[in-house]
Amino acid sequence: MGRAPCCSKVGLHRGPWTSREDALLTSYIKNHGTGNWKTLPKRAGLLRCGKSCRLRWMNYIRPDIKRGNISPEEEDLIIRLHSLLGNRWSLIAGRLPGRTDNEIKNYWNGHLSKKLKNQGLLVKEAVTRRLTPPDHNSKKKKKNINNNEAKCINTENVKMNKIYVPKPTRIYPTYWYYVTESNEETEGTNGRLDSGDESSSGNFQEILSCSDNGEEANLLDVNHYLGSDLDLVNCDFFLQDHEVLDRVYQEYLQLLNVETDKEN
């Protein structure tokens, strides 16, 4: 038995929204609030799918949406968050007030991925939420294949990795400390992983690191590096601004906690 469609497509408007439709939706939500998107269009007098209404509201009509160009600060934050979170646009958008996941996704695909590729800072596509490769037989066929490479996803570059939830660990060039599972921060020195504290070392398994030209973040088996020197000098991409990084990192820890709590 297949999944039922979210709504009947028969007789419904599709494509760009008119100002009248926007007004109807805005007026309805103003008076009744959101919720139950399936029945909302009918109650609002719209010939639209509920899903379409939700999308329109969330991405364009909501009063707190910030329109206009992405500022350099926002761009910087997007890059940093993307390096930590991958293509989890909603999480990234949640850290950029007034920006939507769709907007950030478009900005990434249209500007940043190309920009970073040109600068040699993007080697492969980010990890996605999907844990298994999509079944291309069940997906609809690409309707319009043209030679516009920017529009086509290079599936060869898409690596369908399992989402990796690392044990929080941080390295700084001149000193480092990691966070054990009990959330104690332990400081080390000079980028050398100290195996002296066996009780602590048993509590973490992975370490967030940078490749030596800052191109990507990898999760490595920390046990492999215990007692060895690490090259921590060339992590400029993440470490050039400790204040921003620290803020991003704290949010990252919170995200991990939320996700870990959900799993348990």
Added chain:
DNA sequence: AAAACTAGCAACCGCGATTCT
């Protein structure tokens, strides 16, 4: 001037996750 190409982005689609019955 017109066709071809490119970039930007709004909107749609399918599917996993969550909530409801």
Added chain:
DNA sequence: TAGAATCGCGGTTGCTAGTTT
């Protein structure tokens, strides 16, 4: 507790406007 209904997310499409040939 299973199945249905709904929500929300990320991937993808397709339209439009600008640029190049």
